[in-house]
Amino acid sequence: MLNQPAYRGASVLVAGPDFGTGSSREHAVWALRDFGFAVIFSPRFADIFRGNAGKQGLLTGVVSETDIERMWAVIEAHPGVQITVDLEAREAVIADMRVPFEIDDYTRWRLLEGLDDIGLTLRNEDKIAAYEARRESWRPRTLPVPPLPAQ
Numbered sequence: 001m002l003n004q005p006a007y008r009g010a011s012v013l014v015a016g017p018d019f020g021t022g023s024s025r026e027h028a029v030w031a032l033r034d035f036g037f038a039v040i041f042s043p044r045f046a047d048i049f050r051g052n053a054g055k056q057g058l059l060t061g062v063v064s065e066t067d068i069e070r071m072w073a074v075i076e077a078h079p080g081v082q083i084t085v086d087l088e089a090r091e092a093v094i095a096d097m098r099v100p101f102e103i104d105d106y107t108r109w110r111l112l113e114g115l116d117d118i119g120l121t122l123r124n125e126d127k128i129a130a131y132e133a134r135r136e137s138w139r140p141r142t143l144p145v146p147p148l149p150a151q
Contacts, residue, residue: 002035004079006079006080007079007080009036010036010037011036011037011038011039012037012038012039012040012041012083012085012092013032013037013039013040013041014041014042014068014071014072014075014083015040015041015042015068016042016043016068017042017043017044017065018042018044018045018046019040019042019044019045019046019049019060020042020045020046020048020049020050020053020060021046021049022046025052026052026056028049028052029049029052029053029056029058030056032053032058033056033057033058037058038057038058038059038085039058039059039060039061039083039085039092040053040058040059040060040061041061041062041063041068041071041092041099041101042060042061042062042063042068043062043063043064043065043068044062045060045062054104054107054110054111055110055116055117056116057111057114057116059085059087059103059111060103061085061090061092061101061102061103062101062102062103063092063099063100063101063102067099067100070097070099071083071092071094071097071099074094074095074097075094078095081094081095082094087103087108087111087112088112090102090103090108
């Protein structure tokens with residue numbers, strides 16, 4: 001399907017149930033992102049896959065099976081149809097159909113802010129630097145190495 005000209009360059013994948021099952025490793029998310037996907041809609045996702053996806057900026061929206069079927073019908077009738085995703089409103093628009101999707105509040109916030117784990121840590125960079133400046137004990141020390149015995 002993805003090799004057909006109408007679907008080349010697609011950034012939204014409308015998938016069947018249990019997407020990501022058996023693909024919990026981060027490599028699965030990297031492959032999808034490398035292919036160009038920014039959003040995946042499915043009735044269910046494997047938990048670990050969904051967690052990894054959110055951390056890497058891939059939106060995984062849970063959509064009812066009925067709505068997935070309706071989306072597929074539109075896609076089949078109009079290959080290459082545009083899907084607009086509104087993360088703030090938690091809805092996708094395809095043709096004249098509005099489709100609500102579920103996403104947890106924390107992942108939604110991270111995606112809206114463009115934050116990955118490093119970005120979250122760097123939000124506290126000043127506090128981390130101040131802490132490190134006060135504490136010398138955290139710094140590694142190089143200890144003298146005794147000479148090897150002569151043979």
